[in-house]
Amino acid sequence: MSKVIIIGAGGVGNVVCHKCAQSPAIFSEIILASRTLEKCHSIAQTVKEKTGQAIKTYAIDADDVAAVTELLKKEKPELLINVALPYQDLSLMDACLNAGVHYLDTANYEPPHEAKFEYKWQWAYQERFKEAGLTALLGSGFDPGVTNVFCAYAQKHLFDSIETIDILDANAGDHGYPFATNFNPEINIREITQKGRYWENGKWVEAEPMSIHQKYTFPVVGEQDAYLLYHEELESLIENITGLKRIRFWMTFSEKYLTHLKVLENVGMTSIEPIEIKGQKIQPIEFLKSVLPDPASLGERTQGKTCIGCDITGIKDGQKKRIFIYNVCDHQSCYQEVLSQAISYTTGVPARLGGEMILKNHWKKPGVWNMEQMDPDPFMEGLMAYGLPWEVIDLPLK
Numbered sequence: 001m002s003k004v005i006i007i008g009a010g011g012v013g014n015v016v017c018h019k020c021a022q023s024p025a026i027f028s029e030i031i032l033a034s035r036t037l038e039k040c041h042s043i044a045q046t047v048k049e050k051t052g053q054a055i056k057t058y059a060i061d062a063d064d065v066a067a068v069t070e071l072l073k074k075e076k077p078e079l080l081i082n083v084a085l086p087y088q089d090l091s092l093m094d095a096c097l098n099a100g101v102h103y104l105d106t107a108n109y110e111p112p113h114e115a116k117f118e119y120k121w122q123w124a125y126q127e128r129f130k131e132a133g134l135t136a137l138l139g140s141g142f143d144p145g146v147t148n149v150f151c152a153y154a155q156k157h158l159f160d161s162i163e164t165i166d167i168l169d170a171n172a173g174d175h176g177y178p179f180a181t182n183f184n185p186e187i188n189i190r191e192i193t194q195k196g197r198y199w200e201n202g203k204w205v206e207a208e209p210m211s212i213h214q215k216y217t218f219p220v221v222g223e224q225d226a227y228l229l230y231h232e233e234l235e236s237l238i239e240n241i242t243g244l245k246r247i248r249f250w251m252t253f254s255e256k257y258l259t260h261l262k263v264l265e266n267v268g269m270t271s272i273e274p275i276e277i278k279g280q281k282i283q284p285i286e287f288l289k290s291v292l293p294d295p296a297s298l299g300e301r302t303q304g305k306t307c308i309g310c311d312i313t314g315i316k317d318g319q320k321k322r323i324f325i326y327n328v329c330d331h332q333s334c335y336q337e338v339l340s341q342a343i344s345y346t347t348g349v350p351a352r353l354g355g356e357m358i359l360k361n362h363w364k365k366p367g368v369w370n371m372e373q374m375d376p377d378p379f380m381e382g383l384m385a386y387g388l389p390w391e392v393i394d395l396p397l398k
Contacts, residue, residue, distance in 0.1 A: 002028060002359045005075060005101075007062050007092060008083035009034035011298075011340055012106065012141075014043045015348025016083055018338035019386065021053040026356055031075055033060040034084070046339055062088040065095050072099035079104060079355055083348070086110040093125055093136060102134050102364070104354050106141035106347055108232045113272060117191075117232045123368060130367040137363065138370050140354030141347040142308055142327075143169055143249075144233035146388065148371035149379050150310045150325045151241055156376060158323060158392070159314035161243040166311040167233065170252040171343065172221035173304035173331045179260035181292060189261070189270050189285060197230035198248040199238050210258065216250065218307040219393065220328045226250035236370040243314075264288065302331040302341040311395065322395045327388050337387070346388065353382045 004027050006016050013032065020027040030047075032040045032055050040057035047055055060071055062084045072080065072095055082092045082105040089109040096103040109121045122138055129136045139145050147167045155162055181189065196207040212228035231249035238244060264270050269288045274281040309326025327346070334345035354371070357363035362378045371379075383390055 002026065002079065003031070003075065003077040004029070004079045004081060004355060004359075005031040005033060005072065005077040006081045006083060007033050007060065007068075007088075008085075009036060009039035009043055010083065011344035012083040012348045012351065014046075015334075015338050015340045015344050016081055016351050017043050017047050017055060018050065018340075019349055019352040020355070021047045021051040021055065023352075023356070024051075024053055026359060027352075029056070029077075031056045031058065031077060033058040033071065035059065035061055050338075063091050065091045065098070068092060068095035069098040072096070072101050077101055079358055081351055081355055082106070083351060087112045090121060093122065093129075096134065096136070097125075097128055097132055100132065100134065102358050103129075103136040104140050104351065104358065105138060106145065106351050108139060108144070117194075117230065117235075119232065119235050119370070126368045133366045135358050135364050135366060136368040137354050137358060137374075138368065139233060139236075140351050140371060142350055142388075143167060143231065144236075145350045145354070145371055146327065146346070146383065146390075147308065147310055148233050148237060149374075149376045150390070151237055151312070152372040152374070153376040153380055154310070154312050154314075154323065154325060155241055155372075158325075159312070159316050159321070162241055162312055162314040163243065163245045164313045165237065165241065165244065165247040167231065167247075167249045168216055168218070168226060168252075168307075168309060168311060169250065170216075170218050170221055170224045170226070170307045171304075172218075172224065172252075173302045173306065173342065175293075175298045175302040175341070179257065179292070189264075189288070191231075192227075192229055192251070192253075192261070193265060193270050194230065196228045197234075198228060198246070199234055199244075200246040210253075214250070216252075218309075219324070219326060219391070221305055221307045224252040225254070226252050233370075237372060240370065240372045298341045300335055300339075302335070305330050306342045306346060308346065309390075313397070320397060322397050323392055324395050325390060325392045327383070327390045329388065349383075349386055349388050353379060353386055356382060 037059040044055040079102045086107045216226045271284045313322040329342040331342045363374045
């Protein structure tokens with residue numbers, strides 16, 4: 001039985017709270033903290049109604065290392081689950097080191113004023129966490145997160161050597177709005193408007209944003225238009241999957257979504273360069289975020305399913321083989337369980353499960369680690385138990 005503090009009261013924070021509260025034998029005490037106390041109270045109320053478990057709430061600025069350190073020292077949780085913004089990863093890691101608390105997040109650090117996705121800032125904490133005897137688990141969402149564990153599981157059980165990995169993320173859901181993002185608009189749009197990048201034959205290859213496209217037939221959700229993006233798990237997987245020759249990341253988008261995005265780009269609304277309005281500096285993308293629907297509000301109206309998985313080729317027993325290991329998640333089923341759409345659910349469940357891996361000592365290891373560096377087996381079992389069942393199918397060789 002352990003006390004955990006969750007930082008961030010958006011859609012993912014809501015899911016993490018609900019899923020932790022469903023397992024009081026593991027998460028005996030839950031604390032939720034966010035800049036907006038009202039959001040914490042709202043989540044705590046729905047969790048109490050659905051599970052009977054009370055959640056303590058605090059207002060906190062996740063950028064304020066001293067304030068977070070003070071809160072951690074006061075409450076003495078064993079683990080901090082960071083589902084705030086990626087800009088706040090380093091400040092929360094610092095606070096955990098100050099207070100002697102294990103750390104977990106779902107996305108790598110990003111500088112606030114540069115759309116740059118690299119693990120170098122967090123990997124630099126390796127020795128400090130190791131010396132403190134603390135575990136920092138990075139990217140315990142779905143992608144990154146579950147997809148990393150899928151790759152580790154394939155490396156351990158399904159292949160003698162892996163040659164290529166394509167990570168594919170399809171959201172075939174419909175929320176009914178002309179344009180909305182399924183997670184934090186600022187992070188989402190920064191992610192897909194940067195240059196595409198993939199790794200092949202020992203080097204990175206860059207492409208213009210959204211310029212590489214394929215039609216891919218997914219289980220359950222069928223054929224979808226998938227576009228090549230850069231995603232952070234590629235950076236760690238090339239270090240930890242041996243023999244890899246190529247790895248790419250793909251995400252599906254509708255033509256309607258891309259048309260809206262292009263218009264917003266053309267008029268400068270996706271820019272992160274501050275402009276001055278009435279004596280105040282603001283990033284256009286910050287304003288755009290304020291007028292788009294809150295992703296946490298999409299759950300009730302979103303219909304359809306997601307399918308996220310890894311298309312992997314390699315060698316087994318001297319023979320070349322190709323598999324797809326994946327999860328399908330239903331938006332409305334998620335809403336009925338935890339008042340969330342599937343995008344938040346598929347991130348929140350792995351965050352809760354990663355927390356369990358640390359608290360139960362399956363993955364408690366001093367230092368800073370990516371998901372694929374841990375034993376995949378207990379996590380894969382947990383996915384089946386906590387709402388993200390997975391399957392492996394054989395595919396024809398290309």
